[in-house]
Amino acid sequence: MFEKSTWIRLPRNVVVGHEVLGRTLEVVDDVHLSGRPLLVTSPTPRELAADPIAAQFEERGIDPLVVTVETASFDAVEEVIAEAEAGDAAYLVGVGGGKPIDIAKMASDHLGMGFLSVPTAASHDGIVSNRGSVPDGDTRHSVAAEPPLAVVADTGILANAPWELTTAGCADIISNYTAVMDWRLANRLKNVEYSEYAAALAEMTAEILVDNADLIRPGIEESAWIVTKALMSSGVAMSIAGSSRPASGAEHLFSHQLDRLVPGAALHGHQVGVGAIMTAYLHGGDRGIWTDIRDALASIDAPTTADELGIDADTVVEALSTCHAIRDRYTILGDGMEEEAARQVARQTGVI
Ligand SMILES: NC(=O)C1=CN([C@@H]2O[C@H](COP(=O)(O)OP(=O)(O)OC[C@H]3O[C@@H](n4cnc5c(N)ncnc54)[C@H](O)[C@@H]3O)[C@@H](O)[C@H]2O)C=CC1
Numbered sequence: 001m002f003e004k005s006t007w008i009r010l011p012r013n014v015v016v017g018h019e020v021l022g023r024t025l026e027v028v029d030d031v032h033l034s035g036r037p038l039l040v041t042s043p044t045p046r047e048l049a050a051d052p053i054a055a056q057f058e059e060r061g062i063d064p065l066v067v068t069v070e071t072a073s074f075d076a077v078e079e080v081i082a083e084a085e086a087g088d089a090a091y092l093v094g095v096g097g098g099k100p101i102d103i104a105k106m107a108s109d110h111l112g113m114g115f116l117s118v119p120t121a122a123s124h125d126g127i128v129s130n131r132g133s134v135p136d137g138d139t140r141h142s143v144a145a146e147p148p149l150a151v152v153a154d155t156g157i158l159a160n161a162p163w164e165l166t167t168a169g170c171a172d173i174i175s176n177y178t179a180v181m182d183w184r185l186a187n188r189l190k191n192v193e194y195s196e197y198a199a200a201l202a203e204m205t206a207e208i209l210v211d212n213a214d215l216i217r218p219g220i221e222e223s224a225w226i227v228t229k230a231l232m233s234s235g236v237a238m239s240i241a242g243s244s245r246p247a248s249g250a251e252h253l254f255s256h257q258l259d260r261l262v263p264g265a266a267l268h269g270h271q272v273g274v275g276a277i278m279t280a281y282l283h284g285g286d287r288g289i290w291t292d293i294r295d296a297l298a299s300i301d302a303p304t305t306a307d308e309l310g311i312d313a314d315t316v317v318e319a320l321s322t323c324h325a326i327r328d329r330y331t332i333l334g335d336g337m338e339e340e341a342a343r344q345v346a347r348q349t350g351v352i
C-alpha cells in the first residue's frame with residue numbers, strides 16, 4: 001500500500017525588487033494579517049528598514065511594537081515571546097540580517113503566529129527558509145521552524161549592505177554543489193531520504209549564480225536581485241526536502257564547528273565556501289570540481305583561504321577533522337578524517 005505523504009511549507013508571497021519596502025503593508029494585507037505587529041530587528045537594520053516600516057503602520061493608525069536584538073540566543077527569543085504576549089501582538093516581522101530573522105522565526109514558531117521576513121542583507125539562505133538557527137549548547141546547525149508567510153526583499157537596501165554580506169550569500173549558494181554531492185552519497189550508502197527535485201533545484205541555483213558571477217558587483221541593484229533570487233530558490237529547495245540537506249553538507253559541518261571553536265571569526269557563507277573547496281576535493285580528488293568552486297568564490301570576492309577567513313591553519317584542520325561528529329548527517333567525511341589527512345587536504349587545495 002502507498003503510505004507516503006509530504007507537506008511542503010513555503011512563503012505565500014515573495015516580493016523582491018526596487019523600493020518594495022514601501023509596499024510592506026500591501027503584502028501584510030495580501031496574506032490577511034491584521035492587528036498589531038511586533039517588529040524584531042537589530043540596530044542598523046532598525047534605522048534602514050524597521051523604522052520606515054513602523055512609520056507605514058503608524059500612518060494607518062496602528063502602533064507597532066519594536067524589539068531590537070543584538071545576539072542570536074534563546075534569551076532573545078524569550079524576550080521577543082514575552083514582548084509579543086505583553087503587547088498583544090498578532091504577528092511578527094523579522095527585519096535585518098540572519099539574526100533578527102531567525103529570532104522572529106523561532107518566536108513565531110513558539111507563539112503559533114505568522115511572520116514576515118524583511119532581509120536587509122543577502123547574507124545566507126536562512127532569510128527565506130523554514131529553518132531557524134540559534135546557538136543551543138554546543139549545537140550550531142539549523143532546526144525546523146516556521147517559514148515566513150511572506151518575504152519583502154528591497155534590492156536597493158540589499159545592494160547597499162556591506163559587500164561582504166552579499167559575497168557570503170553567494171558562497172552559501174555555491175556550497176549547494178557539495179551539499180548535494182553529500183546528500184547523494186548519503187542516499188546511496190545510508191539510504192537517507194532524498195529528493196531529486198530538491199537536489200536539482202539546489203544545484204541549478206548554484207549553477208545560475210556561477211554563470212552570472214560577472215554581474216555580481218558591489219552597489220549594483222541587479223546584483224542584489226540575482227543573489228536574493230538564488231537565496232529564495234535555495235530556501236525553496238530546503239522546504240521541498242523538508243530538511244537543509246540540499247544546501248548543507250560537510251562544508252556546513254565544517255562551518256558550524258568553526259562557529260564553536262572561533263565564534264564570530266568569519267561569516268557563515270564565507271566559512272561554508274572554504275569548506276566546500278575542501279569537501280569537493282574529497283569527493284573528486286584532482287579531477288573534481290574543487291578548482292571550479294575555488295575560482296567561482298574568488299570571482300565574487302569571497303575568501304578561498306584560511307588567511308582570508310582570518311582563521312589560523314591549526315583551527316581549520318581541527319574543525320575539518322572533528323566536525324563529522326557534531327550532527328547526525330552522513331557526508332563525505334564519513335566517520336571522520338585523521339588530523340594529518342585533513343591537513344593534507346587543506347594544503348592540497350591551498351586553503352592553508
Ligand atoms: N536559518 C538558517 O537556516 C541560517 C541561519 N544562519 C544564522 O544567521 C546569522 C548570521 O547572519 P548575518 O546576516 O550575517 O547576521 P546579522 O543579522 O548579525 O547581520 C550581520 C551584520 O550586518 C548588519 N547589517 C544587516 N543589514 C545591513 C545593511 N543593509 N547595511 C548595513 N549593515 C547591515 C547587521 O546590523 C549586523 O551587524 C547567524 O546567527 C547564523 O547562525 C546562518 C545560516 C543559515
Ligand SMILES: O=C(CO)COP(=O)(O)O
Nearest residue numbers: 125141142244247248252
Ligand atoms: O545554512 C544552511 C543552509 O545554507 C542551513 O544549514 P544547517 O542546517 O546546516 O544549519
Ligand SMILES: [Zn+2]
Nearest residue numbers: 124125172272
Ligand atoms: Zn548555509
